[in-house]
Ligand code: SF4
């Protein structure tokens with residue numbers, strides 16, 4: 001049994017509260033105090049993670065708010081059901097809310113350690129809270145807000161009438177006469193300000209009740225981010241050897257940090273989420289850019305072009321490509337991504353501008369054109385890496401024997417980069433031993449001319465091997 | 472008075488300007504905001520571009536005297552102002568990175584004529600003329616009123632950039648203390664033109680205009696015909712009118728209008744605009760389409776084109792980041808020799824960039840000045856006088872706000 005208390009008490013003051021959950025909504029100000037099993041610990045955490053992950057990918061697929069909410073409701077009901085108080089007869093509310101409460105706090109610990117993790121967690125949790133708040137009925141909402149002592153100044157009836165035009169122009173979708181407005185500093189509703197979805201005058205924003213959710217989520221975000229900062233400082237003091245690995249495991253899973261390369265998997269459908277599993281089929285240039293992308297969360301223009309078109313060539317659709325790059329560039333804002341990158345991605349799929357459909361670059365043009373400058377990751381490793389770096393990279397990616405290493409490097413010295421690439425293929429796919437025994441000049445393969453051809457050959461080969469193995 | 476010719480600022484003229492005209496005292500007062508023992512000024516980053524093109528960042532000074540001494544010694548061709556940091560920027564190297572953080576900076580805006588190249592027909596690149604300068608006038612009017620009325624800012628210093636643009640320094644205390652996130656929200660509120668060179672239609676409006684857009688539209692309507700249709704003649708040549716037509720999302724209308732306009736040079740842009748507007752209205756009210764999404768789109772399209780061709784084009788990156796540097800007022804532009812003087816926003820239509828004093832004109836004015844009884848400052852002997860006076864007054868305003876704040880804080884501590 002693990003005592004949650006011992007973990008969470010580090011993160012803040014433990015208030016004494018009874019284990020009753022009067023509201024479905026929760027600001028998670030009070031950490032849970034009880035013992036749970038390691039098993040429950042892990043299940044709770046992973047279930048909540050499923051939901052957060054679904055939120056992330058739903059929003060990346062830029063569906064409408066309604067579609068996102070529908071989708072999240074389905075996933076939630078599956079992994080983390082949470083019903084409103086009036087459903088008390090049919091559902092085990094106490095249990096649901098307990099799980100919601102505890103799982104939130106476990107993930108809080110798992111995701112408090114770095115700025116990047118915190119940002120990801122806050123974003124998804126805010127989205128989840130938002131959906132729940134909107135779904136909750138009016139009375140429950142108000143009761144919850146009263147309990148949290150959250151209220152804002154109302155605009156008086158007279159003032160409201162005097163600003164009728166401005167208010168209704170800023171919020172064309174409201175029923176003006178039924179609406180109440182709150183007066184807050186514009187800083188409290190930045191999201192509405194940046195979308196011009198609220199009337200502002202002299203630094204005050206006039207927020208209609210229908211946008212109250214923005215205020216509440218703003219408060220939720222503020223509190224959560226303060227709590228996470230606090231928790232991040234407390235983290236080093238957690239030394240329970242049962243929990244630490246669990247926590248580390250949890251937060252690693254969802255940033256694509258660890259990619260499992262499984263030679264036997266051939267995925268038929270390429271999606272944003274399974275690119276990592278296919279890296280083993282990639283030629284050296286693409287492997288390099290993929291690794292750099294994961295490391296830097298960014299690639300410069302020509303690398304995005306070379307790698308992006310290659311991925312397109314192996315079957316990544318434009319929708320998936322947008323998701324793949326959005327997730328990969330994890331340190332930039334959505335806005336920046338939309339503005340600076342999304343266009344180019346769609347463009348490379350012929351969805352914008354001249355609507356030219358670009359095809360993946362071949363080896364020749366990768367080797368001859370666009371020589372990489374400082375900070376560039378594109379190009380062909382055989383041509384554009386120093387000998388030392390190439391040696392290291394070859395060793396890391398499966399060239400184990402010295403004679404093999406030497407053979408490849410010799411070919412590189414003769415400036416036959418594509419031949420070297422072919423040799424690399426043969427060596428890493430263990431074709432070498434079976435073929436070079438008899439005739440040194442014989443190659444099983446034709447020389448690699450195109451990265452996508454390399455990929456296809458690799459996939460084909462592993463399919464053959466698989467079917468042979470299963471016989 | 473003849474307009475002053477461009478004349479590169481030689482090192483001699485620059486050092487003459489720095490020794491006789493640069494308003495050190497007011498400048499330091501401005502950037503210090505009445506903090507005790509120059510606290511804010513000491514932690515303010517100033518960076519210099521030298522005649523050799525070397526760029527020196529993270530300079531900082533204790534006050535008027537060492538600032539003046541250094542400027543006289545270096546004779547920078549450009550001075551940039553950065554943020555106020557947690558410590559003196561010149562000590563940056565000796566500090567832990569985490570201890571050196573920007574804490575305050577004016578909210579700044581940079582509007583540059585080169586961003587207007589795709590819509591102006593008179594000039595391109597670095598050059599400007601009276602015709603395209605009017606875009607800057609409209610820009611000042613729209614942004615100034617929005618910052619004051621919507622966000623409640625009061626201390627806005629507009630400055631001529633010395634060549635082809637304008638800068639705005641919002642100096643209110645709450646503006647200086649804005650986080651990056653808040654700066655970004657304000658910029659996003661104000662930015663209407665979106666998309667890079669590969670996007671032809673850069674404005675998307677909703678059917679019901681937000682009050683801020685409504686107010687901006689009123690200003691745009693006053694200038695659109697004059698600037699865009701008459702001066703820029705954007706429906707004149709085929710090359711230009713086809714760009715306008717590209718903003719219409721209806722191939723039929725585009726085809727109709729281009730057939731009408733092709734080969735006929737007799738119609739003015741104003742006449743063509745009327746035809747375009749008629750065509751849009753006609754198509755929108757065509758049977759079956761009323762109240763449809765398409766009809767709405769066509770109705771709003773006219774306004775979208777007007778915004779695209781008149782609304783200010785902001786350099787968003789400059790405004791969003793507290794770290795961002797911006798050229799200081801009262802620099803001298805090295806190519807034109809013009810002084811970066813303040814512009815009065817309520818009189819900006821009368822601001823004439825070609826009348827702005829240059830270092831060489833100031834040199835002549837000073838030489839021609841006949842000494843009178845009363846001893847006066849050098850700047851008072853020249854056409855720089857009204858600008859310096861305006862700046863003095865502006866800084867009186869920001870200092871007053873800061874003093875009142877200090878006082879109310881002191882009384883609270885009692
Ligand atoms: S030879 Fe071609 S496929 Fe091989 S690494 Fe170089 S560019 Fe990529």
Ligand SMILES: [Zn+2]
Pocket residue numbers: 591593594598599600601602603604
């Ligand atoms: Zn011009």
